[in-house]
Amino acid sequence: MSPLFRRLVPAAVLLSLALVVSCGDSQNTALRTAFLKELGEDTILPTYREFDTRTETLASALAALEATPTEATLTEAQSAWRATRSPWQSQESFHIGPSEELHTGAAVDQVPSTTGIDSLLAGDSSLAEAAVAELGANRKGMLAMEYVLFDADGGNAAVLARLTTAEGNAGARRRAYLKALGAVMHKDAEAVHTAWEPEQGNYIAQLATAGNSGSKYATQKDAVDEVVNRLIACAETTELKLSKPLGFATGGTIRPEQEEARRSDNSLKDLGDTLQGMERVWLGANGNGGLSRVVAASNKKLDETVRGELAAVRSALEAIPPPLRTALYNHRESVEDARAALAQLRATLTTEVVANLGVTIKFNDNDGD
Structure with a gap:
């Protein structure tokens, strides 16, 4: 503050201005603290809980499709895929912390290499869960599932025909691949969910206490x-x-x-x-x-x-x-x-x-x- 300003403004007014600025800073900090706590507790954690639950349902539906490929089990798997997609898309705007550190985005929603998937399915390499977990991100996740589960032009009849073809073991491999993809993604969802849970990874506290000792966020x-x-x-x-x-x-x-x-x-x-x-x-x-x-x-x-x-x-x-x-x-x-x-x-x-x-x-x- 300039000396001239100090001379022109009475001391009582200066004190009032200082109090307003101080109260404003305090209020701003409190509002931001409340926001970060609310975001973690009311938005982020419930969304990842939902995503975890829905990937479990999807994994079960894909396992049922693998065992019994019918119109009913295919439709159930497609519905479970859509239901799982919803919380995943919602979390895009708060994809921070554990989801970044665990590279969940790449594991769950990478643009697929359709030629890579076709080559994999045409081969004879293992499609067990452990083997699929080691595949590149462009052959895993929701969009890789979509490539095998849906056909906008041929419809479910075309999808089911590819899943049940008796030619070689092509149908069986497609179903095994889907089952493994579901199991792998559920583990990815479980990992990011538990990282936020208060009784487990407790990242929710890291966000709520930002700027305090022990938080990942220095300020x-x-x-x-x-x-x-x-x-x-x-x-x-x-x-x-x-x-x-x-x-x-x-x-x-x-x-x-x-x-x-x-x-x-x-x-x-x-x-x-x-x-x-x-x-x-x-x-x-x-x-x-x-x-x-x-x-x-x-x-x-x-x-x-x-x-x-x-x-x-x-x-x-x-x-x-x-x-x-x-x-x-x-x-x-x-x-x-x-x-x-x-x-x-x-x-x-x-x-x-x-x-x-x-x-x-x-x-x-x-x-x-």
Whole structure:
């Protein structure tokens, strides 16, 4: 503070200003502490518990399909796959801590090498759980399962024919592969879930006590930075899931092969679930907390802007006639509207929210794409 300012402002006013700043800092710290605790307890932990439970159900359904390949067991396995996909997509916006350290994302949701999978299935190498666990990430996880479980063109009749073919042992190998994939992914889900559980890995405490002794996060800012950076990365990745098949990198030529979950026609549901995760980070699990409460304490207008942009993304996604693979051609404008809404949300998060919270932007996996 300048000497001139000190002379012009009475001592009592200076004391009042100091108290306001001090109280503001204290309130801000308390709000962030409450946010981090709430995020872990009400959003992250319940989501990973759900993901663990649903992967167990999926593993059982794939084991039943392996033993008895029928229309009924195939449909059950497909339903279990879709149910498992939902919490996984939701966690994209808070994919921090253990999921990063355990490389759960690569294990669960890597873009598959279809030629690699075909080569594996055509060979005679072991497809036991232990052997499949050692495969590269592009031959494991949910999208590898999708490649074998679904056929958007031929339908279940084509899938079942490949699972039951008597030619050599091709059908048996496909079923064994699916069974092993389910078992491996359940272990991955169990590992990330237990890492967060209070009575086990207790990472939830690491997040809640950020800045205190014993926490992985040396400062509270480090934890908030990680959460906000992840939220921004999620918004960017979600935008790319539309801009890539729209052909933004190829002069507007539609690239259907760039649609992520095209075989199951689950892409729009995936996007909605991912948005739900972003909403929970911003609004809290019950709609009245999250980063919204932290930001609104100093800038209600900015909070209202982000709330409006989240709602605009949801409205735009819901306006796309399913499935996405046909909407890309027949309702391109609606897909472009959703992409634009996501781009606007990302821009606001990257600029105004970052400035409001004093976040340090870090590079993410999409930088340089």
